Amino acid sequence: MFRKYLFFPLVSLIFFIKPVKVFVHTVLADSIYIPVLKAEKYIEEIFYFHREYSKLNELLLLTMEEIEEKNRREIYQLWKSGLDSTVIVARALYFDPFGQVQKITLDRGKDNGVRYGQPVVYRGSLVGKVYYTTDRLSFVMTLYNENFRVGVTDSRTGVVGVLAGGIRPEMLYVPVWADVEPGDTLLTSGIGIIRGGIPVGKIEKVEESDGFFHRIFVKPFWDFSSTGLFGILR
Amino acid sequence: MKRKSVILLILLLVSSAIRAKVTFIWLPDPVLIFLLPLIFHIEPRWVGPVALAAGILRDGLYIDIPWISPLLFTVAGAGALIYRTFVNASLLIPKIAFFTVSIVLYYVAYLYANQLGISTDYLRAILLTIVFTTVVELWLRKS
Numbered sequence: 001m002f003r004k005y006l007f008f009p010l011v012s013l014i015f016f017i018k019p020v021k022v023f024v025h026t027v028l029a030d031s032i033y034i035p036v037l038k039a040e041k042y043i044e045e046i047f048y049f050h051r052e053y054s055k056l057n058e059l060l061l062l063t064m065e066e067i068e069e070k071n072r073r074e075i076y077q078l079w080k081s082g083l084d085s086t087v088i089v090a091r092a093l094y095f096d097p098f099g100q101v102q103k104i105t106l107d108r109g110k111d112n113g114v115r116y117g118q119p120v121v122y123r124g125s126l127v128g129k130v131y132y133t134t135d136r137l138s139f140v141m142t143l144y145n146e147n148f149r150v151g152v153t154d155s156r157t158g159v160v161g162v163l164a165g166g167i168r169p170e171m172l173y174v175p176v177w178a179d180v181e182p183g184d185t186l187l188t189s190g191i192g193i194i195r196g197g198i199p200v201g202k203i204e205k206v207e208e209s210d211g212f213f214h215r216i217f218v219k220p221f222w223d224f225s226s227t228g229l230f231g232i233l234r
Numbered sequence: 235m236k237r238k239s240v241i242l243l244i245l246l247l248v249s250s251a252i253r254a255k256v257t258f259i260w261l262p263d264p265v266l267i268f269l270l271p272l273i274f275h276i277e278p279r280w281v282g283p284v285a286l287a288a289g290i291l292r293d294g295l296y297i298d299i300p301w302i303s304p305l306l307f308t309v310a311g312a313g314a315l316i317y318r319t320f321v322n323a324s325l326l327i328p329k330i331a332f333f334t335v336s337i338v339l340y341y342v343a344y345l346y347a348n349q350l351g352i353s354t355d356y357l358r359a360i361l362l363t364i365v366f367t368t369v370v371e372l373w374l375r376k377s
Binding site: 005015016022028040 | 286294
């Protein structure tokens with residue numbers, strides 16, 4: 001009777017004695033509660049960091065949007081101010097063909113001072129030249145057009161030649177004894193209607209020839225895969 | 235049946251440890267919900283230790299409050315053993331009456347020991363505890 005019904009209720013009474021309670025509490029705290037509390041803290045921290053991460057992400061997106069907005073504003077200012085400077089800043093309206101651009105239509109024309117033969121640059125390097133203008137538009141023949149020609153010079157040795165456009169532009173009329181090497185930078189020579197000193201590209205390959213001239217392949221600096229604002233030099 | 239008892243025992247011990255830390259007074263007490271049906275379905279010799287362990291875990295986190303759960307749980311366990319000796323365990327209504335009395339007594343003793351007043355939150359908790367205890371009992375019977 002005692003053992004069956006009363007033993008454990010009587011045992012439980014000893015937990016009202018302070019030292020026993022403290023001892024049991026210490027054992028329980030060390031073995032169960034502190035690990036549980038630590039786990040709880042970790043979970044809270046995970047949620048906290050998750051919240052912080054989300055906030056930072058939002059902040060980052062906001063900052064990026066602000067930067068983009070600033071860039072857009074600057075580009076617009078540049079485009080606007082381009083009307084009065086020696087460089088006419090223009091936007092591309094049309095690429096023809098889209099894959100390897102041979103002609104570009106720009107949104108500046110005779111009304112803005114664009115004339116036939118003016119060179120067009122993109123980030124400081126030659127894109128092509130204006131071959132036709134209307135009042136509001138201008139049409140540019142690029143380095144990748146087969147009809148494009150411009151006088152170029154090797155910036156290292158001063159060797160001059162003619163850059164012939166095409167899918168793979170070439171530098172023509174360079175005699176076999178001239179000092180040209182792959183990696184040399186080509187600038188416009190100023191011979192002809194395009195002014196000198198505009199970077200055009202780099203010599204990619206020089207093929208030996210039995211004839212009078214080298215066969216020189218050029219890699220233009222302008223890459224038709226990138227676009228943005230073009231400059232038309234007055 | 236044995237598997238269900240083991241599940242219930244684990245739930246009881248875990249919920250006792252959690253209940254020591256997390257307390258929502260308007261929610262039913264999971265310790266009572268798992269303990270009361272369990273002491274009718276395990277071997278009589280385990281009733282006392284299980285009730286004692288659950289009671290210690292239930293109150294053991296805070297040293298300042300009176301530890302009444304070990305006493306009350308073991309008394310409830312003793313009551314269950316007496317019930318099992320003299321009343322047919324397959325009868326549901328007397329068992330629910332036993333649960334109700336135990337839960338009400340537990341809450342009264344708990345509120346009295348902690349010097350708390352009765353409120354609608356506690357009444358709702360008592361009612362929900364009785365309901366959920368009955369549900370667990372029915373789950374244990376279904377085998």
